[in-house]
Amino acid sequence: MNAWTASPWLMDAINITSFVILIYFSALQLVLFGLLILSYFDMRRRLAQNFYADYEAVAKSHFTFPITVLVPAYNESTGVVDSVRSVLSLDYPQHEVIAINDGSTDDTMERLRREFRLERREVVYRKSLGVTGAIRGIYRSATNPNLTVIDKEHAGKSDALNAGINLSRYPLFCTIDADSLFQENALLRVVRPFLEDPDRVIAVGGQVRVANGCRVERGRVVEPKLPTNILAAFQVVEYLRAFVASRLGLSAMNNLLILSGVFSLFRKDVVIEAGGYRAGVVTEDMELVLRLHRVMRELKRPYAVVFLPDPICWTEVPETLGALARQRSRWYRGLIQTLWLHKSLLWAKRSGSLRWIGFPYYFFFEFMGPIVELVGYILIPIAYFLGILSPVFFWAFLFLSVVSGAFLSISSVFLEELSFGLYRSWGDFAQMIGIAVLENFSYRILTLFFRLGALVDIILGRGGWGKQERAGFGRAKPAPAQL
């Protein structure tokens, strides 16, 4: 007992906060469990659809929508050539590739010029979207007629993507990061919702997997393997959990607010109508999807934003603490900024289910999660010093949190095995199960602090994008990506 314990208001405050945290934790677990169940059924439906889908017919069909693939690159000299080559060799009836060099200070442009024998061209194009960075030149490849490269001054990824949209010819466009690789039939798979429901579907996202550790040959992942780097291995399970167990469930309710910028397909006319990518935002992909939701609901048009688990794109993830910290900080700042920009979705009548499901999910669990968790960590020593912490309850609650976290991760690994089974070796499988348990004591807490760091940065008015390092595929080291 000490003087503080005598203070009833403090005791009340601690009890009430603990109770709120307990309610929050229970609600979070229930929601995640619900999403997992939804994901399971949606996954089963998608797999059955795939079984009966005739991708050969789609590939040969004269009625498959042509696609423009946009590859924005800023200082991506190590990965850009592989990425462009991977996209050019995709199995698809009609697609063009537009790589946009966003004023790189390294030799990205030189590599592209040399590798694809680029020739400068005078090209007249429609300026549907405003572009800030001046276009220095437009190049066509002498070896690949469907490759165009835009060389422009640096003005950010949004600006680069808008420039690519302006130059694109086709009604659908797909974005891919310059450090990512498509699975061979990824475009055929990702376009399916557009073929089935062309009037309603406005955006489709594919699944992003971790490329680190995989065997890559000529721009293709030929053997998926777990990386030896522990940070990257943690992210394999994390990506599975995010994509397989959560986005699939939100997509089933048409409440998905994030489509990864690494691999998404959009209807161009709708994106242009919504104003294209917004400059000056941290996560332009999430902002665009949220804006599309908002515009479509304001216009009272039926629409769907779909996530598909089977079109797969491989991306490099950070392997160093610094790169990971920068990446997570950027994502968290982007989340806060985007939610703030579109906060009116919470009260606007036309928001429909977004008001009750999508927006609150991202607000309470994605944004508030680290804050609530931090409060929990702060309360523990306080309660201990006040002598009101029950060790049994503490350990039981900690164990409960670890077990429920492990359950979600193991379920995601299970869903992966059930659907794709890409990691064939028993070693990789056992490692993923191990990581699913271990991450709750280590990686999860680590990323929590990265996100809290971002929050502190916002409060103190600090920011910046962080420098990104790339190692290139099939070579050694790390690189941040967008989940």
Add this chain to the structure above:
Amino acid sequence: MIRFETLIGTLALLLCIVAVTTIAAIANKVYTGREADSKRRFLDLLRRSFLKLRSPEGQREAMPVIVRSMRGRWSELAAQEISQLELPLRLDVLHALEEAGIMARLLRDAKGRLKWNRAHALQILGELKLPMSIPTLLSALEDKDADVRNVAARSLGRMKLQAAEEALIALLGKHDQAVSARIAAICIEMGPRTAPLLIKTLRDGGTKARFWAARILGEIGDPRAIRSMSESLTDPDADARSAATWAIGNIGDRSSASIVAPLLQDEVWYVRAHAAEALGKIGDASFTTALAEALRDQSWWVRRNALEALVRLGEASKPALMSALESEDRFARDSAVEALTSLGVTAIAPRREGA
């Protein structure tokens, strides 16, 4: 506050769920590993049975195995294998399947309550290519579920039977985009033999049917369709008009350039855009001036297609492009520069703004 027993109970329950999930994941991994072997053994057995079909004694031995294969979990695989058999042997197998009640069951399942059962049955019926299943497959094109409709269209395409062709063409434009596109793709695969029926549809069909018929005929590239297609150029429906324009361009018959050129003045932008594209594809240099004029069209796509058409026409379009360099319209001038550069002209001096 929460009771300790409740907490421990929840914990125990969660632990059990985690254990069950882990065990299920491991079991699934083992099962998947064995599945490939099981499939290979199944195919070996089936193919050995097929080899025995040539003699009456062999048939007596093999048929029960084949019939059994159509009842198990690999029945779709078995149907695919059966579809590869020589015709006389396939007919024998189909007869045996009919006698064993497999066909009746498939036809029944195709109208069943569970959607994936319906899809499964329709898929197998498509592989087996029995004319008796055509009415069932056609009615499945009206199924309430889009996935089932897609499987039905795919199966009809696989059958490649004349009776299916006629029925499919009769259904053109009566379904949603995905099924219509699938039917159209099947018709294209069937090739010129479907042209007479499609030409008839072009004349007498509904609006959407006329659109799809024109698209298919354009893809097939049958010059017999030009006459009917030129009549469609005055179709009151803009979609049908644009499809016919596009199709004429794809067929590329030189004599049709003069009937396409007036459509550069059509009131609907996409008809004008297709007309510009078609003139480029047809390759008749008589309309370069009209195309150069189209560089000033109010629609971006018309201007873009006109530019590409002029590039496609090559040397012949240079005079018209040189004139376009003097145009008051900036886009027309820039397009002329782009086109002339693509044609290898380097020293270009377009008129300056305000000059």
